[in-house]
Amino acid sequence: EAQVTQNPRYLITVTGKKLTVTCSQNMNHEYMSWYRQDPGLGLRQIYYSMNVEVTDKGDVPEGYKVSRKEKRNFPLILESPSPNQTSLYFCASSSFSPTRDRIQETQYFGPGTRLLVL
């Protein structure tokens, strides 16, 4: 079954305590992304990766780090979390396959990680 998994699903932490949210996909997708979703602000891209060792900043990368050492994993690291990073986080993976007359895209989101930073 095609799947994107995130762990943990829920986390309460305190300001400054480093944390990592893991993301793993089993579809051999090249592209992976992290998003945060906040009421009134919508979904915003934090970082994305186009392949192993290739990452780039999205709209709101400040305070976050990522790494892509293996194709299947794309962890999100908060070195020193602050209360303004309280949010719902989604990981997603995608692949693009050109077909005869169009580009076929496959994309899956993980179930989300709800983070509260006190």
Place this chain on the structure above:
Amino acid sequence: QKEVEQNSGPLSVPEGAIASLNCTYSDRGSQSFFWYRQYSGKSPELIMSIYSNGDKEDGRFTAQLNKASQYVSLLIRDSQPSDSATYLCAVNPGSGYALNFGKGTSLLVTP
């Protein structure tokens, strides 16, 4: 600032009607466009992608793109109560796999 604008709604349509969802974007260099559906408390799911001007149909869904006017729309034919969700428009501004999302339109299909 690369903006993607959507009417927040709620857009209310009767069952069986056509729901029309609209999205405008500010970056003329945008290359690819996506529509997602998100049920309350769930993850977004990709419905449609469109890359060139015109219409693209997939089942009850039709995406329409007009790059000159910088808008993209999603039509849902024969709307069902199960279509009630928030619909997110996303735009790739042409760099890598960056995606800018609108804030979403809430759709309510009434029986």
